[in-house]
Amino acid sequence: MSYLIDVQGTLIDDVNKEPIEGAIAFIESLNASKIPYVVITNNTKIPSVEFHQFLCNLGFAIPKNNYLDPFMTLEKVLHVKAIRSFGAQEFLDVMETLGYEQNAQNPEAIVIASKKDFDANDYASMIELVLGGAKIVGMHATSIYAKDKRRYPGVGAILEMLSYATGAEYSVVGKPSTLFYSEALKRLQMQADVKNFDEITIISDDAIGDLVGAKALGMKTILVLSGKCQSEAEVLHVKSSLDAIVPNIGHIKGEECKR
Numbered sequence: 001m002s003y004l005i006d007v008q009g010t011l012i013d014d015v016n017k018e019p020i021e022g023a024i025a026f027i028e029s030l031n032a033s034k035i036p037y038v039v040i041t042n043n044t045k046i047p048s049v050e051f052h053q054f055l056c057n058l059g060f061a062i063p064k065n066n067y068l069d070p071f072m073t074l075e076k077v078l079h080v081k082a083i084r085s086f087g088a089q090e091f092l093d094v095m096e097t098l099g100y101e102q103n104a105q106n107p108e109a110i111v112i113a114s115k116k117d118f119d120a121n122d123y124a125s126m127i128e129l130v131l132g133g134a135k136i137v138g139m140h141a142t143s144i145y146a147k148d149k150r151r152y153p154g155v156g157a158i159l160e161m162l163s164y165a166t167g168a169e170y171s172v173v174g175k176p177s178t179l180f181y182s183e184a185l186k187r188l189q190m191q192a193d194v195k196n197f198d199e200i201t202i203i204s205d206d207a208i209g210d211l212v213g214a215k216a217l218g219m220k221t222i223l224v225l226s227g228k229c230q231s232e233a234e235v236l237h238v239k240s241s242l243d244a245i246v247p248n249i250g251h252i253k254g255e256e257c258k259r
Contacts, residue, residue, distance in 0.1 A: 001201055002194045003030065004184050004219070007041035009205030009227015010249055014146040020226050022250015024059045031061055036191035038184045042174045043069045044113035044142035045090035047097065061180035065187055068175065070139045071098070073183050077173045078137050080108035084129055086122060087113030087139070092240075109135040112155050116147040123161070130166045140174030145206035146228040158208050175206075176213025203249060207235040207242060215241040224248050 008014055011023045030037050039062050043051045052067045071094065083100050084107040085092045091113040096102070100111075110129050130136055141156030153161075159170045174180050181197070188194040200217040204210035205227025215221050221241060226248040229235055235242065246252055 002035065002192065003037035003190075004181070004198055004202040004214070005037055005039050005202055005203045005249075006202075006204035006210060007039060007043070007055070008011065008207070009146060009229075010203055010224050011039070011055070012058065015149060016228055017058075019058055019060070020248050020250070022248060026249050026252065027060050027062065036188045036194055037066060038187045039067050040175060040180070041067075041069045042142060043113075044071070044139045044174075045088055045094070047094055048072050065190060068180070068184050068187060070180070074098070074139075074178055076171055076179060077171050077177075077181075078109060078111065080135075081109075082109075083107045083137075084110045084125075084134065085113070086110060086126060087115045088120070091115075091139075101180055106132070109132050109137050111137045112158055113139040114142065114145045114155055116145060116150075116152045118153075118158070123158075126158075126162055127165050130162060130168050136162055136168055136170035137165075138170055138172045141172045141176060141209055141213075142206055142228075144206070144228045151228060154206075154209055175204075175210050178213075178217065179234050181214065181217060181219075201243075203252065207238050212238050212241045215243075222246060222252060 011020060011250055012018060048069050048071045081101050082103040083103055085095050085102060097139055107129060110126055138155045138159045141159060142154030143156050145152040147155045163170055201220040201222060202214045203222045205224050207223050207229055211221040211223060220243045223242050223245045224246055232245050
């Protein structure tokens with residue numbers, strides 16, 4: 001068995017960004033048993049190297065090749081440089097360091113990341129730019145964005161709104177895109193003889209934004225209730241895509257992974 005492991009709400013909490021109970025021990029057990037795994041995060045606020053180091057500083061001994069975030073696969077999806085970024089200022093700053101040019105009036109693509117205080121004017125700008133010919137690219141497709149003990153529409157919800165409003169299709173860089181999961185599979189294959197998605201168990205707090213897409217690829221899915229999803233009642237409509245539901249990653253035992 002091999003693992004793909006989410007970060008926010010799974011390894012670290014959404015409020016204090018501290019390790020969740022049992023999370024460090026879980027990673028330590030994988031390292032000790034030489035079980036292949038990749039930590040997959042939809043981080044879009046900190047450069048990849050820095051966020052990986054942040055996790056290591058918290059006590060997670062995650063090898064560099066066992067880490068993947070959307071910035072690391074961005075060039076495979078976003079093939080233009082003149083863009084309009086929508087998201088937190090930290091995201092805009094990272095995009096600038098990566099060489100993308102902000103074009104507010106005539107971008108070739110709009111690129112959307114998480115932000116808690118998007119307003120009607122932001123959505124109007126997105127719609128107008130798409131109707132003007134800009135492609136839609138989501139850095140990920142989370143269903144809900146958890147911040148400051150509240151839950152906001154995730155990038156996935158915004159992408160669906162834009163597609164409905166404009167008739168345009170969208171592309172996704174991070175989870176739950178097949179491209180992103182395929183990149184994670186390649187990293188697992190660097191560690192062991194992992195051939196297919198059906199040899200992978202994915203652990204996440206986002207049933208819709210992470211696990212439904214993973215299940216469609218054949219992965220086993222475990223939902224933790226330590227992040228954006230807080231009760232089993234919230235995911236009854238997608239329960240068929242979930243192989244197990246546990247309070248947090250510290251409760252995961254071998255039997256859940258075999259279901």
